[in-house]
Amino acid sequence: MLKNRIKWPILAACAIASLSACGTYYRVTDPASGREYYTSDIDRDDDTVTFEDDRTGRDVTLDSSEVGEISKDDYKAATGR
Numbered sequence: 043m044l045k046n047r048i049k050w051p052i053l054a055a056c057a058i059a060s061l062s063a064c065g066t067y068y069r070v071t072d073p074a075s076g077r078e079y080y081t082s083d084i085d086r087d088d089d090t091v092t093f094e095d096d097r098t099g100r101d102v103t104l105d106s107s108e109v110g111e112i113s114k115d116d117y118k119a120a121t122g123r
Contacts, residue, residue: 069120
């Protein structure tokens with residue numbers, strides 16, 4: 043009985059960790075310049091987005107942007123990661 047009590051929390055933690063490892067990838071476009079950025083982590087605050095551009099490693103903040111989810115393959119092709 044004690045083994046089952048220990049096993050389920052460990053299995054749940056492993057499942058959560060594996061889901062978070064899948065990740066989501068984004069292409070962020072600055073409509074003013076047409077420049078595209080690629081990231082796997084984005085923070086949104088009202089109309090402002092902040093993220094690290096995974097191609098350059100620079101932190102970027104945009105007041106106006108278009109954000110779209112992309113596939114892992116598209117992300118890899120754009121960033122080389």
